Amino acid sequence: MLGALVALTACTKKQAPAPEPEPATPGSLVLYYSQTGSTEKVAQLIAEKTGADIEKFGVATPYDGDFNATIARCQEEMKNGTVPEITPLEKDLAKYDTIYLGYPIWFGTYAPPVAGLLKAVDLKGKVVIPFCTFGSGGLETSTANLKAALPETTILDGYGIRTARVEKAAAEVGCFLVNSGIVAGEKVELPEFSAAKPVTKADIAIFNAACGDYQMPLGIPVLAASRALADATEYVFTAKNKGQKDKEAATKIYVVAPNDKNVKPEFTKVVR
Numbered sequence: 001m002l003g004a005l006v007a008l009t010a011c012t013k014k015q016a017p018a019p020e021p022e023p024a025t026p027g028s029l030v031l032y033y034s035q036t037g038s039t040e041k042v043a044q045l046i047a048e049k050t051g052a053d054i055e056k057f058g059v060a061t062p063y064d065g066d067f068n069a070t071i072a073r074c075q076e077e078m079k080n081g082t083v084p085e086i087t088p089l090e091k092d093l094a095k096y097d098t099i100y101l102g103y104p105i106w107f108g109t110y111a112p113p114v115a116g117l118l119k120a121v122d123l124k125g126k127v128v129i130p131f132c133t134f135g136s137g138g139l140e141t142s143t144a145n146l147k148a149a150l151p152e153t154t155i156l157d158g159y160g161i162r163t164a165r166v167e168k169a170a171a172e173v174g175c176f177l178v179n180s181g182i183v184a185g186e187k188v189e190l191p192e193f194s195a196a197k198p199v200t201k202a203d204i205a206i207f208n209a210a211c212g213d214y215q216m217p218l219g220i221p222v223l224a225a226s227r228a229l230a231d232a233t234e235y236v237f238t239a240k241n242k243g244q245k246d247k248e249a250a251t252k253i254y255v256v257a258p259n260d261k262n263v264k265p266e267f268t269k270v271v272r
């Protein structure tokens, strides 16, 4: 808004000097790892919308295999208790007090290169805003794990999006930054979810439409709660996982069902 006003004044006063370009947010860095480009898209959006500097970090021995090779290497590393070494950062982290830390979710939490980063750099006293991309979910677990790993760092609530929905990140990142008070704008207050009730046939149809074609079974929905969004209904399903009785009712699956019935419902995240 300020930028728009400055531009308007500059246009109406003939002799006024050209407005200065918007300065980058002082002290903020988007620092991210991305193997296949999804997290990179979100990283670029955050940098664009906040004016923060940006750096992608890598690992000394890249995970450059396919999905199965990466899984196999991670399993080997987990078995041996090793963490990949990262390549040296170009940016001096001492100059930044806020880090937007981005990563893919691997094995339910931040990908091992982030563990390598945490080993190599000092984030004490800084504010970290996590963001991630995932097949089904992992923002909450990875944020909790960051808090445990960095007790002297302020870890704020972050943003996560499924790879399959990453094209929608531009709008969502904008809302996230405004609602978090990072970027100026009108915050959107969402209503509370209704109390969870046993699923109806209609709820199950929505769940199946949203989750049925996901490559992994997400469980059997038993409870549903909902709330109205501007142009959709958002559901949170509590699902019991097939064959894992003690995990019963432990998984929450968030689904958005647009009011336009021609648009397919989709799940936005799974919280385990």
Ligand SMILES: Cc1cc2nc3c(=O)[nH]c(=O)nc-3n(C[C@H](O)[C@H](O)[C@H](O)COP(=O)(O)O)c2cc1C
Binding pocket: 033, 034, 035, 036, 037, 038, 039, 040, 067, 070, 071, 074, 103, 104, 105, 106, 107, 108, 109, 133, 134, 135, 136, 137, 138, 162, 163
């Ligand atoms: C080794 C490996 C493990 C993964 N584990 C999970 C997982 O536990 N949960 C999940 O939702 N997605 C998982 N994924 C999917 C990635 O999180 C997802 O594809 C992500 O968007 C990739 O980000 P990138 O394109 O920035 O590398 C995994 C992917 C890989 C390669």
